[in-house]
Amino acid sequence: MAHEHVPANPAPVAHGAHTAHGAHEHEHPTAWTYIKVGIILTLITVVEVWAYYIRSFVESRAFVPSLLIMSIAKFIIVVAFYMHLKYDHKLFRWLFTGPLAIAVVTIIALLILFGQIGSNLAAS
Amino acid sequence: MATATAPIHATAHYYHEEPTGVMSWLTTVDHKRIGVLYLYTSLFFFLVGGLEALIIREQLNGPNGTLVSAETYNQLFTMHGTTMIFLGIMPLSAAFFNFLIPLQIGARDVAFPRLNAFSYWVFLLGGIFMNVSWLFAAAPDAGWFGYAPLTTRTYSPGLNIDFWAIGLQILGISSLAAAFNFLTTIINMRAPGMNLMRMPMFTWMSFVVQFLLVLAFPVITIALVFLQFDRLFGTNFYSMAAGADPLLWQHLFWVFGHPEVYILILPAFGLVSEILPTFSRKPLFGYPVMVYSGIVIGFLGFAVWAHHMFAVGMGPIPDTVFALTTMLIAIPTGVKIFNWIATMHGGAVRFTTAMLFGIGLVGLFTIGGISGIMHSSPPADLQQTDTYFIVAHFHYVLFGGSMMGIFGGIYFYFPKMFGRMMNETLGKVHFWLMFIGMNLTFFPMHFAGMYGMPRRIYRYDAGQGFEVFNMMSTWGSRMLAVGMLVFIYNFFRSKMAGPVAGNDPWGAPTLEWSIPSPPPDYNFAQLPTVTSRYPLWDLKAPQLTREVPHTREGDKTTHVEFAGADAGDAKLSSTDRTRQPVAASTGTSARTAARQDWEENRLPSAKALGIPMPLSTIKPLIVAIGIIIMFTGMLLRSHEIAQIQAAGGEGSTMPSVIVILIGAFTLVGSLYWWLLTPLEEHH
């Protein structure tokens, strides 16, 4: 490949360019892993919907947090395995998590400002 | 030059020839030519925006001015602001991104040359789209941040807002496409050894800006989509009757809007960080700190947006939070100011025009920054907001900051772009007219504002104490106009007949100066290998850099190799070179000099060097046209809806649907055509 021609170069982003890339070939999970992940995702989804129909649970304060946690779990699993961020070059991890963090913080800030959450904070 | 050693054959196509003719411009994918296109287009729009400003100033020259009607005035300031920001400064910066980034990082082109061309064409057509509104006497008139509900159909039945919203939507596409392109370019196209901590400061600041673009533009895109849906499909996002909240638009807009202002300033900061060291003949002071402060500014930029909304009554806690985050930004920005001053300290400061503009930025931006800090105190801002004090603030940062930096950049890089020097005398005249005119225009606005003059008023009554300040501002703007005319004259005259510039007329330290001016399409005959932040200085003045290698710890050597190590020879290190460029320049002698120069160092063509170059193509332009047709269809639809409402339900929206479909098919079709044709011919 092209970068074989150039010396391992000191650019931070290039660190482990080879290894990470090589890793991409070797450690790559098998089809079976993917199927297992798929099953897990399905299970979580089932639990989510199930929870939705337990009235007592819906009323409880645990409802929203647990739903959020479950969807976050699914989110992470898909990103880590299906989008193989877990195995890929760390540059991509930054390119994704950075913006994601800003996006999440912005959503939360806006919801507070509009009094949708923690309405004791913002006057609206 | 390196190229002197390249295989010389008699046959013409072995020599690099500048392609000519309209077609060559319509189909170019060369980042340098696209950069030049950006430069011309955005300079023109800047003049248009300036012209609008001049009319504004004449109207406000005295009390109860009657030069223009209220409606016209509102269109003028809206278009002035929108034009200056989206069609002036942003594309001016893009001109430098295009021209410089690949040269500074030692690349042969950007990551996606055709996407680059696409960005330009979308920008051009979008700019035209928005200004066509003048011909329909329907220019946007809701202010550059178009607060809802004024922009809804209820209060703005005309096409004005559609031109604005759709126009911004189009420009957004251009900015985003360009941002992905430059982001990839900077991450992935750096020459061997050009690690992040060796990147020239302009590239660094551009890098931050690309992130800001990528993260800020989606937000305004959505805000504008809501607005268009409201106007075209009767949704309720800003429909007060349905219980909508006007603050939704304000928050979405400013979540974009504040990062946007750093999108406007950081490239200028970058340019100045190139100019000051070069003309102080001293490395940038605290390079790493300059990098980090730039990054911090970028991040903080996403946490301060509501400081534009202190008067809407968000409540004490939000006010406090946003006040504090806003104040924080003073720290990284201050660090930059101080490091610039420290860069000149102990240097040998040469007052070239570029340098004057650089120094001007440091002096003037500080004023704007300080008034910014004054806004950041919410209770105090309740007296300042929506007055001319704000207008003063943002002109000091935008004109005194961004424009000063960009003008400096133009004088600095003109030789690299066009191979000729700009006239220094005219340049200095231009600078002093700008500097004094700028202060004369905008400093009095501080007083006007604190003495109670609201902004966006097309007239003010006599006896309110506003006369003096407005009169001064108007005189200042006239001075700026003269300065601009001097600049325009100097620009074109120098381009025709300026003295020929060598590779490196200023004795600058970075890669772009190691290659001919203007560079050949392939930029570098050989990809350079970089081992230092200031490769040319290491090369040309090793005696200076011996004790202090221009590298981070850990980098062993300051020795640098790059294509044509001998590029630019003795000229480069000669100090007086910068003060009176090349030959005495009367047009003819310069032209002959040019011809000789051309004869002497003919550059080999990319073919001769076996460098694959992207094929020029018209497809990006066609895709852009497809997009414009589509959006024009939407404009038409809005018109039809207005008609139907007027006619009480009579009429059809068929024509617009057809236009939109035509546009969509053009778009998708040409996109496939584009993507399925390879970038380069196979060898």
Place this chain on the structure above:
Amino acid sequence: MTASVHPHAPAPVHVHYTTTGLDNRKVAIWAFIGSECMLFASLISTYLIYKGRSRVGPFPHDPWTNPLTGQANQGILDIPVTSASTFVLLMSSLAMVLALAAVQNKHLPKRTQGERILGSSQLWLFMTALLGTTFLGFQAYEFTAFVNEGLTIKTNLFGSTFFTLTGFHGAHVTAGVLWLLTLLAIDRRRSLGPADALNVDICALYWHFVDVVWIAIFTLVYLIK
């Protein structure tokens, strides 16, 4: 060249040197996905900001009475149907990774029937596109159902924000399906092999991201009351 023939001669012309050794397109798609985060963040926050602020029904969860017919209705969201479509989209992601794996491992020998099935990139590309289309079918059904129950994009704040948010997502799915079909066509013309893995990978990244967005929407819009 006299100037300096150093070890790092420019890479052979047909290969493109990149600093990180990564492909430009892959860097770009990740940057694009980052940008999309902000796009959907804006849409989602708007939905949540306007949640419970509609002046007239229908509402997502709370019961409402139709002013015209005067009949009382339940919250309009249809959880069972949406759960099904959510599951479909998840499975499409699974099919997508299998398609990618198949392309990457084209060269490996296929011994068992199972390996042959798993190894058929065409099958999995097709499955992905099919499941994606099924999801769109569900969405079309949902939308028409809502319109019949009196919820259009004009009805109230809920209608505007709901249709716009899910509509934007649907548009992304549609684009993804077109992309997949294009790859499928190429695969049929000249079988995609490890050399093309990157093209499939990029499409896959986009597809999974669209799925991930739906995971968020499903919880925030449908499940949380």
Place this chain on the structure above:
Amino acid sequence: MLRPRRLAMAALTAMLALTLAACSQDQPNTTFDPHSDFGGAIDSLWDKLLFWGTLVFVLVEAALIFVVVRYRHREGRPEPKHVHGNTTLEILWTVLPAVILVLIAVPTVKTIFRFQAAAPANALQVNVTGHQWWWEFEYPQYGFRTANELYLPVGRTVNFHLRTQDVLHSFWIPQLGGKRDLITNRTNYLWFTPDSTLGSDVWNGFCAEYCGASHANMKFRAFTIPAAEFERWAAHQKSPAVFGATVPAAGAPGAAPATTPAAGTRTAATPPGAPATATPAAGTAQTPAPATAPTPGAIAALPVSTGQTDASLGFTIPRADYADPKTPIPEGLTFQSGLTGDPERGRQLYFGAGTCVVCHAIAGTQAASPIGPNLTHVGSRTTIAAGLYPNDFEHLARWIKNAPAMKPGIIMPVFGKGLRDPKTNAPGRLDDAQIADIVAYLLALK
């Protein structure tokens, strides 16, 4: 290289001249001479900001000028040494600004919480409603509405409830404090206490949020008057000033609100009519008029003259040059001279052919439309069209004849015969004589 120094000098002197010019003239709308607790707090905050800002400015610019002059290139100077940075310095100029910012932040936060706390009880409540492009003022505790002219008792906290009928506006009286936006579908609050040391004074108010075509023409007047006079004014406003009716004596049963201002006691410091302080409206210093009932059906041809207590009203209308609009009448908008008009005929036109009743309320009549400004006491206003024109025969007449020409974008139609409405293109129906009658009637509405 002397040039920059010389020119910089020139620039500096120019700025100096400007500063002088700025300070020399008296500023009717200045924010630096506040007359309320709110304005005062902001002003002292501003002083701190200005101090630190100036300090930073001077230091930075001085350093900048020093280095460029001291280290400018000269022949024979050795090439500069290459230094790359200095950690100590970096830390220094990171910390110093931080310190300054803390010194700014602390008083800032204090002030934020102080003026966003709930308004004190017994505050005078005024409901402000913004319209394109005029202001509606309702005094719920007294139960009446007026337009474009706001009366406030000195020394008593006033709590504004800010709403808007249409687009966003912003309520601002520079001399009395900061502004607050009027936001659709929301209610905003703003409260302050006009200094009890004030006498009868008038202040300019502005709309500070861009709101469309006539944003520039959306002004208003705020009159601060002694508490006792305010009560009389309120009583007068409450009474229907229907043409020909009598105005009840101030303080008559029901006129004063149930909640007689406890804050009123604070005005004891300044008995009604105490000399006005520190304002150009010097003419306002005279003894208050006795609260006698005005003569029935009193009709003055013109509103009160500057600074005079109008016997027929029983309270002072402060006047000042800066508060008298000088907006020129658009050319070509002529009116037949010599007409005086008959109020009675005017009244009939108002409710009849004139169709004014469609949009303008007049308390005590069947005219109750909320579309346009309430005209109950229009005769006793000093300005019309949201502080744009003086309220006199000449301007009223032309206003009625062709209001859209006098104020761009407004919905009040053209009435002058032979003219057409720019929006609807409907022809005007009233000739100058009829208009004169209507004007006479309006001016009679005191």
